Amino acid sequence: MNNASAIPHLEHFVSSEPFDPHSIEALTPEQEKVYMASQWRLMWWKLKRHRVAVVSGLILLLLYGSTLISEVIAPYELHTRNIDNVYAPPQRLHLFHNGNFVGPFVYGWDYQLNMETLKREYTQATDQIYPLRFFCSGDRYEFWGLFQAQFHLVCPADGGTLFLLGTDRLGRDMFSRITYGARISLTIGLVGIAISFMMGIVIGGVAGYYGGTIDFVVQRFIEVLRSFPELPLWMALSAILPVNWSPILIFFGITVILAILDWTGLARAVRSKFLALREEDYCVAAQLMGARPRRIIFRHLLPGFISHLIASATLSIPAMILGETALSFLGLGLRPPITSWGVLLNEAQNINVVALYPWIMLPVIPVIIVILAFNFFGDGLRDAADPYK
Amino acid sequence: MLRYVAQRLLMMIPTLLAISVIVFVIIQLPPGDYLESYIAELQSQGESVDLDKIAFLREQYGLDKPLYEQYFRWLLGMLHGDFGFSFEYDLPVNEVVGDRLYLTILVSTFTILFTWAIAFPIGIYSATHQYSWGDYGLTFIGFLGLATPNFLLALVMLYLANVWFGTSIGGLMDSDYIDQPWSWGKIVSILEHLWIPVVVIGTSGTAGMIRRLRANLLDELQKQYVITGRAKGLPETRLLLKYPLRMALNFFIADIGSILPSIISGAEIVAVVLSLPTTGPMLLGALQSQDMYLAGSFLMFLAFLTVFGVLLSDLALAMLDPRIRLQGATVR
Numbered sequence: 008m009n010n011a012s013a014i015p016h017l018e019h020f021v022s023s024e025p026f027d028p029h030s031i032e033a034l035t036p037e038q039e040k041v042y043m044a045s046q047w048r049l050m051w052w053k054l055k056r057h058r059v060a061v062v063s064g065l066i067l068l069l070l071y072g073s074t075l076i077s078e079v080i081a082p083y084e085l086h087t088r089n090i091d092n093v094y095a096p097p098q099r100l101h102l103f104h105n106g107n108f109v110g111p112f113v114y115g116w117d118y119q120l121n122m123e124t125l126k127r128e129y130t131q132a133t134d135q136i137y138p139l140r141f142f143c144s145g146d147r148y149e150f151w152g153l154f155q156a157q158f159h160l161v162c163p164a165d166g167g168t169l170f171l172l173g174t175d176r177l178g179r180d181m182f183s184r185i186t187y188g189a190r191i192s193l194t195i196g197l198v199g200i201a202i203s204f205m206m207g208i209v210i211g212g213v214a215g216y217y218g219g220t221i222d223f224v225v226q227r228f229i230e231v232l233r234s235f236p237e238l239p240l241w242m243a244l245s246a247i248l249p250v251n252w253s254p255i256l257i258f259f260g261i262t263v264i265l266a267i268l269d270w271t272g273l274a275r276a277v278r279s280k281f282l283a284l285r286e287e288d289y290c291v292a293a294q295l296m297g298a299r300p301r302r303i304i305f306r307h308l309l310p311g312f313i314s315h316l317i318a319s320a321t322l323s324i325p326a327m328i329l330g331e332t333a334l335s336f337l338g339l340g341l342r343p344p345i346t347s348w349g350v351l352l353n354e355a356q357n358i359n360v361v362a363l364y365p366w367i368m369l370p371v372i373p374v375i376i377v378i379l380a381f382n383f384f385g386d387g388l389r390d391a392a393d394p395y396k
Numbered sequence: 397m398l399r400y401v402a403q404r405l406l407m408m409i410p411t412l413l414a415i416s417v418i419v420f421v422i423i424q425l426p427p428g429d430y431l432e433s434y435i436a437e438l439q440s441q442g443e444s445v446d447l448d449k450i451a452f453l454r455e456q457y458g459l460d461k462p463l464y465e466q467y468f469r470w471l472l473g474m475l476h477g478d479f480g481f482s483f484e485y486d487l488p489v490n491e492v493v494g495d496r497l498y499l500t501i502l503v504s505t506f507t508i509l510f511t512w513a514i515a516f517p518i519g520i521y522s523a524t525h526q527y528s529w530g531d532y533g534l535t536f537i538g539f540l541g542l543a544t545p546n547f548l549l550a551l552v553m554l555y556l557a558n559v560w561f562g563t564s565i566g567g568l569m570d571s572d573y574i575d576q577p578w579s580w581g582k583i584v585s586i587l588e589h590l591w592i593p594v595v596v597i598g599t600s601g602t603a604g605m606i607r608r609l610r611a612n613l614l615d616e617l618q619k620q621y622v623i624t625g626r627a628k629g630l631p632e633t634r635l636l637l638k639y640p641l642r643m644a645l646n647f648f649i650a651d652i653g654s655i656l657p658s659i660i661s662g663a664e665i666v667a668v669v670l671s672l673p674t675t676g677p678m679l680l681g682a683l684q685s686q687d688m689y690l691a692g693s694f695l696m697f698l699a700f701l702t703v704f705g706v707l708l709s710d711l712a713l714a715m716l717d718p719r720i721r722l723q724g725a726t727v728r
Contacts, residue, residue, distance in 0.1 A: 227410070227411065227414075230411060231411055231414045231415055231418065233702075234415055234699045234702045234706075235415070235418075235695070235698075235699050235702070236657050236698045236699070236702060238664050238665070239664065239679055239694075239695055240695070242664070242679070242680060242683050243422050243423070243683055243691065244422065246426060246683040247422065247425045247426050249426075325543070329545050333545065333547060333665050336547065336665070337665060337668060337680065339680075339683075339684075352548075355551060358551075358554045358558065361551070361554070361555050361558075362555060362558040365559075368551060368552070368555060371548045371551065371552065374545065374548065375543055375544055375545075378543040378544075378545070379539065379543040382539065382542070383539075
């Protein structure tokens, strides 16, 4: 304080420049971009930073994209039997034959039945060279059951074979079957989660919004459902599905069964959010203005936390895919001719067959990849769902 | 507290009643009953069907009575400890389940011990060494374990054992000992076979537990009381074990409830793949052959254990955590 006198006295200074009292609140263009961005845009930015999640998302996108054109990707039709190549091992892709560049090709198989062990033995026939054909016409198929076509991305050489992942007990190409199986295995998770999502939001929303008796009844019902161990109940329910149902009906039956146990968790989350949110001012305001419950629930309350719901839903898709795989593996789920990864694995139940022809176990790999991808992607999504953190 | 317990016990009654109705409906839903498929099977084999015997059986098991009467008979029987009669095995359900139950409990108990023994040290290590290479590596392995479905792992293990050792590792004992009375050799044989189902069933549970323990412990380690303890000069190990770890165990106690039914049902699909003589394959078979009392009573038993387990873990939580006790809320 004593030093104050040492400072030379300054004249009172008034800047003549115009003063904008809001200048401190003004945003630079970059800031503006961030502050004005919608919630979804913020989530997208945050998700982009999560490398593993982005890669997993891309893998999932690729796989789901492939289900749109399974028929074109698969070199063979789903049910094409190659009687001469029953349980043929995978054919390796080669580029060079005796040091000469041939392009991608496979060697043929020489087949003989070992009369002592009755095992089918295949030896590589290096004199048979089957170069792959690309963008070619091969097995006839019905694209999405709509029209007939023959176009494939890859086909075996004329008179040759192309079994990248071997064949099964009827000589059907495993790679083609896995490609087709992805269509069922991947969509069953989506359809199931769609059903359970709708049920969870509607039932949980009603319980949370109205509270009281409705809430009590719903809560008890959920408690009862949750008291069942998951797998035994799934098994019991799928044992109910009549044998004479068409494959499509069975498909929907299984998805509904998978959804029946899944919606409860979602409903609980929605309910507890609603219980808290319906006391908020903006909700009361909407009520006072005469908005009907449906509008309040879907227009005012849900958008506040729908991103969380989607993230948690993503995390429960793998459980559904696994559920279907397990049920089909046991022979309780989908049945041939519908082909899913679980149905394919059903053939791998007999360990003696697997020991001789291990490639029929290969559908395990896509299952694990998809489940890992969904887990990582869901994790990233859940982090991103809260972009303000 | 006593009032809380009484309230919860009373609430169990309607829940269990509702469950029993659902179970009964589920096992009644498939068209026909066991006797009908039994007759069809006999006829397809060209054997004559003794209609008198069928009628006798039908009357004996009350299959000719209206549904609600069958339901009440079943319900009252269960209250007396009589779980009905298995058509397929031609034995009371109690006896069919009996031996399998002990083996299932054995496998499950070892699995749980295995899970805890592996998950606890790793989870604590991961949380205290966050973002180290060890943490990353263990987390990744944990993710893999979580994503690999148990029954597929069982399949792969079976295959590898077949290729490497040339033996089948399925089953729970050497085939010589099946249906033999208990002996020292049988016990040794079981112990030799036990580790495979234990590892296979325990993998995903271990991975899940590591993840949750790590997440919970990380939350606690950031809190101020930990810093206070450290500032006071508590040794690190003691500090860790005494406060944050105890707080991080709430989820673990909440889990104990869900362990109960899984001890009894014992990883159904893995058991099918590894052909274990446990209750899982039995339930599956019963569901497929419409052996309704066996399937129904077993489902009911599992559901009862779930309800009871939730009650137990709620009580344990309330006892251990005063916040829950005082607010009367439950944690799941």
